[in-house]
Amino acid sequence: MAKKFDKLAINNLDDFIYGSCPNPVTTKSGMVIGGGTIYPEINFTLPGMDVNDATIDKALGIYSNIIDGVLKRAAELYAPGVLVEFETVPDFTEHPKYGIDANRILINGIKEAADKYGLKAALRTTPNDLREMSRPPVMRGGKYWDTMLELYEQCAKDGSDFLSIESTGGKEINDEALVKADIRKAIFAMGVLGCRDMEYLWGNLVKLSDANGCFAAGDSACGFANTAMVLAEKGFIPHVFAAVMRVVAVPRALVAFEQGAVGPSKDCAYEGPYLKAITGSPIAMEGKTAAGAHLSPVGNIAAAVADTWSNESIQQVKLLSEMAPVVGMEQLVYDCRLMNVAKEKGQGLMMRDLLVESDAPLDVQAWVLRPDVVLKIAGGLVKEQDNFLRTKLAAKLTINELRDAIKAEKVKADRRDMKWLDKMEKAVDKIPDDPEQFYAEIKPELDMDKWHPEGYGLKA
Structure with a gap:
């Protein structure tokens, strides 16, 4: 039976801080994520290369070199522990044996580092969602x-x-919604389609995880809200639209926890602070140290309530000092070391607030990640239990919050942002409360050749 979150797990702003949460998770190696310490989470990938039977041995050798290098550097810098994330390249999921062999190399590397250095480490395995490779996607x-489930189960x-x-x-619908900055279509994509898919997907992943002795951690709106952030950074859509999209993504991501996920949530799920406030589970976040993967306006504030701190991903290429993943490992360790020492010295809240205040006044996308704003909006979201209505509510609450902040000149904004907020508000107000009615109304606007309604429990 799905969990329901009808109240916040964190109510007090002073309890909402990096490295600590009400429901920490303990790894096989003894790392307690959310137990008081913020840990580095290192992510890496192959350099540009084809992956096939002729090159797989070379690819596996690269992963072996990466894991040895990053864990050696973590040990040299006295990291209290490391979370390693293995995001598979598409070929590794399409051909599960490739991914399974690479995952085993990382597991063995973690065991060897424990024996050699006494380093605690854990592995997060993140296969690609290959379903979108079918056109239209078969969900x-x-x-x-x-093949995706085969890879998950063996890993x-x-x-x-x-x-x-x-x-x-x-995503079939959301891509067009983003390009046109269409909040109505985005709410349909995430609040109707996304939430329904998450129930099916995470119902299966939680069962698989429970049956095989590992944790179902969490999902990410990377292809939704993060894409909006990147488009806004490039000037293609308004920053204020991307900020609203960030919070609109929360109910969709929350479904994983309703189905039984326990965290830490995905690093690129910048909606993580809302998930932590609602569920009490640990979260992964990324920011300034992920600049090698993408730029963002939330480089510091993203760390304010994180429980693991990630670099998002970086290719195995040579930089002046070392290979890029080793460089990323060093940056993450130093970031986390500073935050952990601040807590040890009784200055954790000051550190959190400095991270917040250095970003929040400068961009509306950072403003919606302020811990006080998160608690305020999340407190409203838990009053609504229907995921579709919760998605609508997320848009309304965020629009109101941003309008108030801009009027009070608490956050920098484009001169057109108030008009965009008004436009989005009018669009949201016209969305009916019945998702089936909403589908009937919006259906003529959708390209039905791009998706299978049956894959979401809807009629064609």
Whole structure:
């Protein structure tokens, strides 16, 4: 039976801080994520190369070099522990044996580092959501679903600590919504399609995780709200639209926890602070140290309530000092060391607030990540239990919050932002409360050749 979150797990602003949460998770190696310490989470990938039977041995050798290098550097810098994330390249999910072999290399590397250095480490395995490789995507079956589950199951059996995904349910509609800055269509994509897909997907992933002794960790709106952030950074859509999209993504991500996920949520899920406030679970976040993967206006504030601090991803390429993942590891360790020492010295809240105040007044996307704003909006979201209505409510609450902040000149804004807020508010107010009615109204606007309604429990 799905969990329901009808009250906040964190109510007091002073309890809302990095490294600590009400429901910490303990890894096989003894790391307590959310137990008081913020840990580095290192993510890496191959340099540009084809992956096939002729090159797989080379690819696996690269992963072996990466894991040895990053854990050696973590040990040299006295890291209290490391979370390693293995985001598979698409070929590794399409051909599960590739991904399974790479995952085993990382598990063995973690064991060797424990024996050699006494380093605590854990592994998060994140296969691609290959379902979108079918056109239109096939959401509840087919070869891509089967190979994805095969990879998940064997990696869990082999010893991965956590399973995650950046799922794509509803992305067929959301892509167009983003390009046109269409909040109505985005709410349909995430609040109707996305939430329904998350129920199906995470119902399966939680069962698989529980059956194989690992944790179902969490999902990410990377292809939704993060894409909005990147488009806003490039000037293609308003920053204020991207800020609203960030919070609109919360109910969709929350479904994973309703189904039984326990965290830490995915690093690129910048909606994580809302998930932490509502569920009490640990979260992963990324910011300034993820600049090698993408730029953002939330480089400091993203760390304010994080429980693991990630670099998002970086290719195995040579920099002046060392290979890029080793450099990323060093940056993460130093970031976390500073935050942990601040807490030890009784200055954790000051550190959190400095991270917040250095970003929040400068961009509306940072403003919606302020811990006080998160608690305020999240407190409203838990009053609504229907995921579709909660998605609508997320948009309304965020629009109101941003309008008040801009009027009070608490946050920098474009001169057109108030008009965009008014436009979005009018669009949201016209959305009916019945998702089936909403589907009937919006259906003529949708390209029905791009998606299968049946994959979301809707009629064609």
